Amino acid sequence: MESTPQNLLCFFFFFLLHRTTASSPPPLFPKQALPTRSGYLPVNPTTNSAIYYTFYEAQTPISPLSQTPLLIWLQGGPGCSSMIGNFFELGPWRVNFHKHPSEPLALEPNSGSWNRIFGLVFLDNPIGTGFSIAAKPEEIPTDQFGVAKHLFAAITKFVELDPAFKSRRIYITGESYAGKYVPAIGYYILKRNAELSESKRVNLGGVAIGDGLTDPVIQVATHAANTYFSGLINERQKSELEELQVAAVRLIKARNWREATNGRNRVLRRLQNMTGLATLYDYTKNADYETSLVGELLSHKEVKKALGVSNVSIVFEECSDLVGDVLHADVMKSVKYMVEFLVKNSKVLLYQGQYDLRDGVFSTEAWVKTMKWEGIQKFLSADRNVWKLGGETAGYVQKWGSLSQVAVSGAGHLLPTDQPLRAQAMIEDWVLDKGLFANVHEAI
Numbered sequence: 001m002e003s004t005p006q007n008l009l010c011f012f013f014f015f016l017l018h019r020t021t022a023s024s025p026p027p028l029f030p031k032q033a034l035p036t037r038s039g040y041l042p043v044n045p046t047t048n049s050a051i052y053y054t055f056y057e058a059q060t061p062i063s064p065l066s067q068t069p070l071l072i073w074l075q076g077g078p079g080c081s082s083m084i085g086n087f088f089e090l091g092p093w094r095v096n097f098h099k100h101p102s103e104p105l106a107l108e109p110n111s112g113s114w115n116r117i118f119g120l121v122f123l124d125n126p127i128g129t130g131f132s133i134a135a136k137p138e139e140i141p142t143d144q145f146g147v148a149k150h151l152f153a154a155i156t157k158f159v160e161l162d163p164a165f166k167s168r169r170i171y172i173t174g175e176s177y178a179g180k181y182v183p184a185i186g187y188y189i190l191k192r193n194a195e196l197s198e199s200k201r202v203n204l205g206g207v208a209i210g211d212g213l214t215d216p217v218i219q220v221a222t223h224a225a226n227t228y229f230s231g232l233i234n235e236r237q238k239s240e241l242e243e244l245q246v247a248a249v250r251l252i253k254a255r256n257w258r259e260a261t262n263g264r265n266r267v268l269r270r271l272q273n274m275t276g277l278a279t280l281y282d283y284t285k286n287a288d289y290e291t292s293l294v295g296e297l298l299s300h301k302e303v304k305k306a307l308g309v310s311n312v313s314i315v316f317e318e319c320s321d322l323v324g325d326v327l328h329a330d331v332m333k334s335v336k337y338m339v340e341f342l343v344k345n346s347k348v349l350l351y352q353g354q355y356d357l358r359d360g361v362f363s364t365e366a367w368v369k370t371m372k373w374e375g376i377q378k379f380l381s382a383d384r385n386v387w388k389l390g391g392e393t394a395g396y397v398q399k400w401g402s403l404s405q406v407a408v409s410g411a412g413h414l415l416p417t418d419q420p421l422r423a424q425a426m427i428e429d430w431v432l433d434k435g436l437f438a439n440v441h442e443a444i
C-alpha cells in the first residue's frame with residue numbers, strides 16, 4: 001500500500017500513542033508492594049471510631065504460619081502515623097530507600113524489613129492519627145489507659161480476622177513516644193488476660209521499645225550531661241541546661257502536667273539552639289530525616305486507594321496536631337511501673353541509636369537503673385557484649401533474664417532507617433532468643 005499523507009498521519013499518531021504508554025512512569029504503588037491486608041479495626045461498638053492497619057505476612061516464615069510470630073508497630077508523637085515506620089523505617093517497601101530525597105518518589109524493597117520472617121502489623125494509634133478515624137475529637141484518648149483500651153480492642157479484632165492468627169505470639173514494638181504506648185498496651189494485655197478465658201486472651205510474647213520516652217522525670221534531666229560529655233556544649237551551657245531541666249522536673253513533681261511538657265520542650269529548644277544541629281534525633285546528620293516523603297506518597301489518591309483507605313479525600317498528616325494536643329498533658333507521666341510489671345511477667349527489649357540526643361542510650365540507662373525488679377542488680381552487673389554483624393561492630397547487647405538493652409552503632413532516633421540490617425537482625429534474634437539474646441543458665 002502506498003503511503004498517503006493520511007496513512008502517514010495515522011502511523012504517526014499510533015507511534016506517539018505507543019511511545020507514551022511505553023514510557024509512562026511505573027505506578028507509584030507497585031502491586032508487589034500491596035499489604036497482605038489493610039483496613040479498619042473498630043474500637044468503639046457505638047461509633048465508627050477505628051484504628052487503621054496495614055498487615056504484611058512474613059516473606060519466608062521460618063515455621064508453620066500458625067507458629068510464626070506477629071510484630072505490631074506503634075509510632076510515637078503523640079499523634080504520628082505508623083505509616084512513617086512502614087514506608088520510611090522498617091516496612092517491606094521504603095520510599096526512596098536508595099534514591100536521594102530530591103529524586104522522584106518511588107517505593108523500593110527494603111532488605112531490612114521486619115517482615116522477613118515475621119508477620120508485621122502497623123497500627124495508626126491512637127484514633128485521630130494517620131488514617132485512623134476518630135468519630136468525635138472527645139473520643140481520642142487523653143491518657144495511656146485510654147490508649148491501651150482502644151489498642152486492646154483493635155488487636156483483638158485483628159486476631160479475629162484469620163483463625164490462624166490465634167496461635168501466633170504477638171510482640172508489641174514501637175519508638176519514641178511509643179515508649180509510653182508499648183508498656184501501656186503490654187501491661188493492659190497482661191492484666192486483662194488474667195481475667196479472661198483462654199480463648200479471649202492476647203498471646204503476648206514480649207515488648208520492644210526503640211529510643212523511647214518512658215520515665216520522663218528522669219529522662220528530662222539527662223540532656224545536659226549527655227551533650228556535655230559528647231563534646232557538644234561547654235560547662236556554662238551545661239549549667240544553663242541543668243537549670244531548665246530542674247524547672248521541668250519541678251513542674252512534674254507539682255503534677256502541673258501541661259506545663260511540664262512545655263518545660264521539656266524548652267530544654268530541647270535551648271539544646272537545639274546551643275548546638276545548631278540539623279536535628280537532635282541524630283547529632284551526626286547534616287539534614288533532618290526526610291519523613292515528609294511519606295506524607296507526599298500518601299497524598300496521592302491512587303496510593304490511598306491501594307492501601308484501602310475508606311475516604312480517599314482524607315488529607316494525610318504525618319503527625320496530628322489534634323492528637324498531640326489531646327495527649328499534651330500525658331507526655332511527662334511515667335509508665336516505668338508498667339515496664340517493671342512486664343519484665344517480671346513477659347520479656348522486654350530496650351534499644352537505642354547511639355547518636356540520638358532526645359531519647360538515646362544514656363537517657364534510657366538513667367531510668368533503667370532505678371527499676372524496681374529483683375533482677376535489676378544482676379542486669380546492671382551483666383556484661384555489655386560487643387555485637388558483631390557482617391564483620392562490623394553493630395552495637396552492644398546487655399541482657400539478664402527477661403531484660404535486654406541494645407545500643408546500636410551508627411544510628412540515630414529512627415534506628416531502622418539508619419541501620420536497616422542491624423535493626424532487622426536485632427529484632428529477629430531478640431524474638432527468637434538467639435545469638436546474644438540466647439537464654440543461658442544464669443548463675444544466681
Ligand SMILES: *[C@@H]1O[C@H](CO)[C@@H](O)[C@H](O)[C@H]1NC(C)=O
Nearest residue numbers: 269270272273274275276277
Ligand atoms: C539561638 O538563639 C539566638 C537568640 O534567639 C539567635 O540569635 C541564634 O541565631 C540562635 N542560634 C541558632 C544556632 O539557632
Ligand SMILES: *[C@@H]1O[C@H](CO)[C@@H](O)[C@H](O)[C@H]1NC(C)=O
Nearest residue numbers: 133310311312313314315316
Ligand atoms: C471525606 O473526607 C473529606 C475531607 O476530610 C470530608 O470533607 C468528607 O466529608 C469525607 N467524606 C465522607 C463520606 O466521610
